[in-house]
Amino acid sequence: MLNIRMLSIRNLKAAINGMEILKGINLEVNEGEVHAIMGPNGSGKSTLAAVLAGRDIFTVTGGEIFFDGKPLLGMAPEIRARSGIFLGFQYPVEIPGVSMVNFMRTAINEQRKYRELPEMSASDFLKLMRDKKALMEIDSALASRSVNEGFSGGEKKRNEIFQMAMLEPRLAILDETDSGLDIDALKTVAIGVNRLRRPDNAMIVITHYQRLLDYIVPDFVHVLSAGRIVRSGDKTLAYELEEKGYDWIKEENQE
Amino acid sequence: MNGDQDPIINQVTQREYKYGFITVLDNDALPKGLNEDIICQLSAKKDEPEWMLEIRLKAFRYWLTMKLPEWAHLKIPVIDYQDIIYYSAPKSKKPTGRFEDVDPELLKTFDKLGIPLDEQKHLSGFAVDAVMDSISVKTTFKESLADVGIIFSSFSDAVREHPDLIRKYMGSVVPYRDNFYAALNSAVFSDGSFVFIPKGVRCPMELSTYFRINAANTGQFERTLIVAEEGAYVSYLEGCTAPKRDKNQLHAAIVEIVAHTDAEVKYSTVQNWYPGDKNGKGGIYNFVTKRGICLGDRSKISWTQVETGSAVTWKYPSCILRGDSSVGEFYSVAVTNNHQQADTGTKMIHIGKNTHSTIVSKGISAGKGQNSYRGLVRVSKNAENARNYSQCDSLLLGDQCGAHTFPYIEVDNQSAIVEHEATTSKIGEDQIFYCNQRGIDTETAIGLIVNGYAREVLNKLPMEFAVEAQKLLQISLEGSIG
Numbered sequence: 001m002l003n004i005r006m007l008s009i010r011n012l013k014a015a016i017n018g019m020e021i022l023k024g025i026n027l028e029v030n031e032g033e034v035h036a037i038m039g040p041n042g043s044g045k046s047t048l049a050a051v052l053a054g055r056d057i058f059t060v061t062g063g064e065i066f067f068d069g070k071p072l073l074g075m076a077p078e079i080r081a082r083s084g085i086f087l088g089f090q091y092p093v094e095i096p097g098v099s100m101v102n103f104m105r106t107a108i109n110e111q112r113k114y115r116e117l118p119e120m121s122a123s124d125f126l127k128l129m130r131d132k133k134a135l136m137e138i139d140s141a142l143a144s145r146s147v148n149e150g151f152s153g154g155e156k157k158r159n160e161i162f163q164m165a166m167l168e169p170r171l172a173i174l175d176e177t178d179s180g181l182d183i184d185a186l187k188t189v190a191i192g193v194n195r196l197r198r199p200d201n202a203m204i205v206i207t208h209y210q211r212l213l214d215y216i217v218p219d220f221v222h223v224l225s226a227g228r229i230v231r232s233g234d235k236t237l238a239y240e241l242e243e244k245g246y247d248w249i250k251e252e253n254q255e
Numbered sequence: 256m257n258g259d260q261d262p263i264i265n266q267v268t269q270r271e272y273k274y275g276f277i278t279v280l281d282n283d284a285l286p287k288g289l290n291e292d293i294i295c296q297l298s299a300k301k302d303e304p305e306w307m308l309e310i311r312l313k314a315f316r317y318w319l320t321m322k323l324p325e326w327a328h329l330k331i332p333v334i335d336y337q338d339i340i341y342y343s344a345p346k347s348k349k350p351t352g353r354f355e356d357v358d359p360e361l362l363k364t365f366d367k368l369g370i371p372l373d374e375q376k377h378l379s380g381f382a383v384d385a386v387m388d389s390i391s392v393k394t395t396f397k398e399s400l401a402d403v404g405i406i407f408s409s410f411s412d413a414v415r416e417h418p419d420l421i422r423k424y425m426g427s428v429v430p431y432r433d434n435f436y437a438a439l440n441s442a443v444f445s446d447g448s449f450v451f452i453p454k455g456v457r458c459p460m461e462l463s464t465y466f467r468i469n470a471a472n473t474g475q476f477e478r479t480l481i482v483a484e485e486g487a488y489v490s491y492l493e494g495c496t497a498p499k500r501d502k503n504q505l506h507a508a509i510v511e512i513v514a515h516t517d518a519e520v521k522y523s524t525v526q527n528w529y530p531g532d533k534n535g536k537g538g539i540y541n542f543v544t545k546r547g548i549c550l551g552d553r554s555k556i557s558w559t560q561v562e563t564g565s566a567v568t569w570k571y572p573s574c575i576l577r578g579d580s581s582v583g584e585f586y587s588v589a590v591t592n593n594h595q596q597a598d599t600g601t602k603m604i605h606i607g608k609n610t611h612s613t614i615v616s617k618g619i620s621a622g623k624g625q626n627s628y629r630g631l632v633r634v635s636k637n638a639e640n641a642r643n644y645s646q647c648d649s650l651l652l653g654d655q656c657g658a659h660t661f662p663y664i665e666v667d668n669q670s671a672i673v674e675h676e677a678t679t680s681k682i683g684e685d686q687i688f689y690c691n692q693r694g695i696d697t698e699t700a701i702g703l704i705v706n707g708y709a710r711e712v713l714n715k716l717p718m719e720f721a722v723e724a725q726k727l728l729q730i731s732l733e734g735s736i737g
Contacts, residue, residue: 053692057684077691086692093689097707106703107693114694146707163693 003030006068006171006202013062014051020061021047023227029171032199036213036238037206039224040246045206046090048224049175052204053087054080067171081107082114084170088160088177095147100159103147104129104166111167132165136192154185161192172196173204178212190215210242225249274496274527278364278469282388284343287472289336291315294442297342301411304418314431314441321435327569327598328627328659331540332503339505341443343470344390357393361385365465381492381719384409384448384464388473391446396460406451407462410478413449420451424482428511428546428575436507436542436569444478444509452487452518461717463492468504468528468539477508483518485551490521492720496564499529501537503566508543516551516578521559523716524572525724528564530731533622535594538566545572549581549607557584558601559715561724563731566595571629573602576610576638583612586712588724590731591624591656600630600661605641605671614645617709620656621732627659634671641671649679650708652701652732702729 007029014022021044029035039045051058052065054077065072072080095103108128109119120128129143138158148156157177164172174193178186193203193216205216213221213235221237222229230249231237241249285296294315298308345361357372365372365385372385372393382396384407391409400407406417414421431441448464468475483489493510506528512520522545531538541564547556558572574583585601603612618626626649634641649658660677682704690700706713706725713721 055688076696077688078694078696081692081694089689089692093683093685095686095689095704095707097710098703099707102707103690103693103703106699107690107695110696110699111694167693 005029006031008066009063010065011063012048012051012060012065014047014058014060016047016058021058021227022051024063025224025227025229027222027229029202029204031202033220034197034203034205034216034218036216036218036221036235037204037224038208038210038221038238038241041208043224044227045208045224046175049087049173049204049206052080052173053077053085078110079114082111086164086167086169086172088157088164088172088174090175090177090179092148092151092156092160094149094151096149098147100143100145100147101126101129104163107163107167128166132162135195136162136165137188138162153180154182157181157185157189158192161189165192165196168196169201171202171204173206175206176208177205178207178209186212187215210238213238223249274529276367278360281346282343282470283346284340284470284473287338287340289315289339289341289443293341297443300342300344301414303411303414306418306422307414310426310431311442314438315443317432318435318438318442321438324435327629328625328661329567329569329596329598331567334505334540336439338472340470340473341476342445343388343473345387345469361387364467364469381461381463382407384462385467386446386448386464386477387467388445388470388475391448394448400458400460403456403459404453405456405458406449408449410444410447410449410480413480417449417451420482421449421480424480424511424513426511428513428548429509429544434544437509437544440476440478440507440509440544443474444476447477447479447508447510449479450481450489450491452483452489454484455486456484457487458489461490461492463494465494466506467496468506472502472504474505474507477506477510479508479510481510481512481520481522483512483514483520483554485515486517487515488519490717491523492717493522493524494527496527496529499532499537503531503537504539506539506541506543506565508545510543510545510572512547512556514547514549514551514554514556514581517553518551519555519557520547521557522547522572523720524558524560524562525716525720525727526560526562526564526568527727530564530593530595531566533593535566535623538595539564540567541565541570543568543570545570546575546602547573547583548575549578549583549610551581552578552607553580554578555582555584557586557715559586559712560588560599561709561712561716561727562587562589562597562599563727565597568595568597568599570599571601573604574612575604575606576612577606579607580609581607582610585612585614585616586715587616588619588709588712588728589617589626590619590728591621591626592731593622593624595622596625598627598629600628602631603633603643605632605634605638605643608637608639610638610641612643614643614647615711616645616647617712618647618649618658619652619705619708619728619732620649620658621652623655625657625659627661629661629663631663631665632673633665634668634673636667638668639670641668641673643671643673645673645675647675647677648708649677650705651679651681698729701732705729705732
């Protein structure tokens, strides 16, 4: 099978307030792959996700990123999104007064405009929304509520996956989507993610715990520590990590 | 924001005010300045009866004794009232009221503003009175409305054609002694609309007046009077624009509403006067006295305003709830961007028993804008079981603008229930980024968030206006986050 390269991260360095968080990340992601990134708190997992999405509070101090062959750095966040990058937020933001329907319709139509597709009609849109809600097993009242406003932690995370289903991104980056979820919510999220896996998209699943990977089986696991990927392997690496703890990586690194 | 977004932000900040064009017209104007002679000439130009001139002169003499109000949270440079033209009318063929006789230049102007005056072309369900500078250019559907007994005409026509009604109601809600700008308006008012809905009639279409200031150095002194007899209903809309000019211009208006027993009047405004440039140069000074009286039992007056324009806004649409079980409502969105200042709010005066009032005010400040809510809720001694609910929210964009709230509550009856809620929030970078990440650019994101915030008020507008108002909100805030 020919692997089609989707994302190349080369020696990426990034800082916030002059403090370097990412110290040279290298990562290659092909179509159809699911990569898990694990690591202790403060290792730079969320920073990596934010930099990929174009959050400007982080300054890229070195390296390059290519997405579908195009340089990503310097591209505005909305252009990255329209090009197919989706970030599932660790802490989804509340937007009072803006209904999910309106929010999603605006997002989809902005993305379609960028891809030179006609605007989606209201009826097509509502049908899409119904279908995806069914697929993701999401409560139908969600659509009439304001974006994340008053949602429980679990509802917020499910809403992220629902948006991912609506937008059908090429590359989805899920930033600790499992944090704060009970086991049932975790399963729902995982089922949703698995249903969205396709040979022509890819996912980067960022997680602190191994347990999510019981439900979303990754092709590759990378361990991030102090701003570097210190170890890569297949899913067995996650088990090893669970067993030995992150100290194992830290100690090994210092050797 | 990202460095690479700056050019976009700059571009939209410098976007032209869409309605800033000037129509080149031959004007019939009085010379600058204000004195009794000018007022006599103005009255003569309008072909007014003697009694109207007398009211004007009385108001003028009283105005001379008055002092400028200074309590508002506004910084206003001294206005030289002798440096203003008080009457300027587009010179055209004789104003016959017939569509064929309206100057084509004027028709073009209103077409450009999206207000076609040709009844054939007009948006269904709307009748329009179009006012340019000091006169009404054309009132549409006047005849078909007259068939059901409704009077919808320019104020000037009404003075001549319905003197009894004008004499009975004009000044009954806002007397000329009311305040400085009300006295000035009563002396020099130019034009506006008169609406009379007879007993039991539900007005079959939305009535609207579109105010346009065109001539330079000219003040516009709008005067509108709406009377709804027993059981009558009307929904009335007001829109306003003006050309871009470096010099400030004055708009001082009076709007009076009278609602008899079981009558209901909805009054909506989308105010988009030229706000001045981004350095605060030019723009309209908007001093407005709007007041309605719920005279009869179970009557209702509802004010909805979307204020996006003007350099300075001083405006408090109010309700006097005299009839028992009468209802007053005030829904407002006020935007101040760049150097705009707004001091706006309402007064709800509860006099009758079981009277209810609702106030929802949504202030939005951006740039160096200053936005104040000022509201009074008064429950008089005999107003048993009065209820008021007030909600005043402020939204801040950026860190150089200001939001202020001045609520006044005076309760003289123990049975009253008065509630006041207030919030202040900021559009967060994280909200913007969240939208960006879904493919929505920053301008659209701000529009989305602001419209979400103002939704409660926008929902009160008639459909067509709500859509316009949404777009307007977005445009007025373009470039405000950078």
